[in-house]
Amino acid sequence: MHELSIIQSILESTLAVVQDRSETCTVDSIDLQVGALAGVELSTLEFLWPAAVGDTPLADTKLQIEQLPGKAVCSDCGKSFNIGFYYDPCPDCGSHFLNITQGEELRIKSITLVSAPSPPPQGGGLPPNLNFDWNEGKPPLPGGRGGGLTAPQRLKNQMVKN
Amino acid sequence: MCATCGCSGNGHQLKTLLPVLKPASFAGLAMDTQVEPLVVEAPEKPAVRVQTPPPPVKTLVDLERDILDKNKRMAERNRGFFEARNIRAINLVSSPGSGKTALLERTLADRAGKDRFYVIEGDQQTDRDAERIAAGGAPVVQINTGKGCHLEADMVHQAIRSLQPETDSIVFIENVGNLVCPSMFDLGEGRRVVVISVTEGEDKPIKYPDMFHTADLCVINKIDLLPYLQFDLEQLKKYGRQVNPNLEFLEVSATTGAGMEGWYAWLSFTV
Ligand SMILES: Nc1nc2c(ncn2[C@@H]2O[C@H](COP(=O)(O)OP(=O)(O)OP(=O)(O)O)[C@@H](O)[C@H]2O)c(=O)[nH]1
Ligand SMILES: [Mg+2]
Numbered sequence A: 001m002h003e004l005s006i007i008q009s010i011l012e013s014t015l016a017v018v019q020d021r022s023e024t025c026t027v028d029s030i031d032l033q034v035g036a037l038a039g040v041e042l043s044t045l046e047f048l049w050p051a052a053v054g055d056t057p058l059a060d061t062k063l064q065i066e067q068l069p070g071k072a073v074c075s076d077c078g079k080s081f082n083i084g085f086y087y088d089p090c091p092d093c094g095s096h097f098l099n100i101t102q103g104e105e106l107r108i109k110s111i112t113l114v115s116a117p118s119p120p121p122q123g124g125g126l127p128p129n130l131n132f133d134w135n136e137g138k139p140p141l142p143g144g145r146g147g148g149l150t151a152p153q154r155l156k157n158q159m160v161k162n
Numbered sequence B: 001m002c003a004t005c006g007c008s009g010n011g012h013q014l015k016t017l018l019p020v021l022k023p024a025s026f027a028g029l030a031m032d033t034q035v036e037p038l039v040v041e042a043p044e045k046p047a048v049r050v051q052t053p054p055p056p057v058k059t060l061v062d063l064e065r066d067i068l069d070k071n072k073r074m075a076e077r078n079r080g081f082f083e084a085r086n087i088r089a090i091n092l093v094s095s096p097g098s099g100k101t102a103l104l105e106r107t108l109a110d111r112a113g114k115d116r117f118y119v120i121e122g123d124q125q126t127d128r129d130a131e132r133i134a135a136g137g138a139p140v141v142q143i144n145t146g147k148g149c150h151l152e153a154d155m156v157h158q159a160i161r162s163l164q165p166e167t168d169s170i171v172f173i174e175n176v177g178n179l180v181c182p183s184m185f186d187l188g189e190g191r192r193v194v195v196i197s198v199t200e201g202e203d204k205p206i207k208y209p210d211m212f213h214t215a216d217l218c219v220i221n222k223i224d225l226l227p228y229l230q231f232d233l234e235q236l237k238k239y240g241r242q243v244n245p246n247l248e249f250l251e252v253s254a255t256t257g258a259g260m261e262g263w264y265a266w267l268s269f270t271v
């Protein structure tokens, strides 16, 4: 079950990135690239993930895995072909002397962070009692700037209505 | 060091994405755009400006980092140590019970006075293998991995710190008996040896291709048992070469000592 070690490594790398950042943020998703020859069972990885991250700051983080097919170039005849297993021979000449060009990847491609909105600056801005939502109770503006309202605002409007 | 994501390379870049309503359109948006707080003016009350809190900002950090990066870097440190001291470090992998410890016991006995040996023993539990090695007179460190099914480079690092192997010696690392997991973890060894016993069946190389693909040598052990078994040695080698055409083979019996001279000759490889 080296998949657990792999999850542990993913956790360590990700948390290191989060800690290096100046603002507080949560991890929305992690994008992995896993080659078909990398020796990792994706179903095992996905099965273990929720339990393995359950008690960590990544409990709600989505794991997105892109699987890369194996590719090889025959060292004897130069043929390029897709390879599913290390023992697959060159389809043209039958050679097993192959140069694997893709499929052994096991990498974190990217991490998507969400930084929490910072609280309104102290002293500046409007006093809290004037900080009302003028949109309250009104239908959302058709087009224009109103269309740029963010999801949490839309949600808020809906909750007010219901 | 890259200031944005803390990586050491310079090809990495930080991408800041605009928050949008539909996550699907997220990836296609322009990068490096600073999100300004949305300021909405109320038509009826021009005097009052409402500043909504800044929406959550999604940031894509391009990491492009090998998941086993930490292990690989530690393995390279071990490798550097071995190379600087001209130490032949050998990672022995196999399924449980193929005879790794027996092979080492025989080697220590036969080569006493000819080579200087150190042994790192990896098992989930017990120090039984270390006791067997210690009885043969070699300095040995036992690593118990608990639930872990393979050795990792930092464990070996700790072990060589306490062993302090001499220049020109041989360090055997007996990995946890397991034909799957140890294949992924570089320990910094100079050579990887997969041991297979003739009772295991000749199709192991294609059933566990990763292990045979990454090995330099395949030691076929327990050949004293061949008369009692249906085991096709040539077929095993054929499968092995399909997975790894550079794989070498040796046939031995750790019990009777047959074929061990070939193993000792192989051990004199240059670091
Ligand atoms: N007949 C025969 N038996 C052997 C030979 N080599 C090892 N054995 C026996 O195989 C069994 C397992 O040997 P070990 O040396 O403990 O095997 P191992 O690979 O170290 O086992 P783990 O560390 O548990 O994975 C023991 O009973 C040995 O006596 C051999 O060449 N011939
Ligand atoms: Mg053993």
Ligand SMILES: [Zn+2]
Pocket: A001, A002, A003, B149, B150, B180, B181
């Ligand atoms: Zn495992």
Ligand SMILES: [Zn+2]
Pocket: A074, A075, A076, A077, A078, A079, A090, A091, A092, A093, A094, A095
């Ligand atoms: Zn070919």
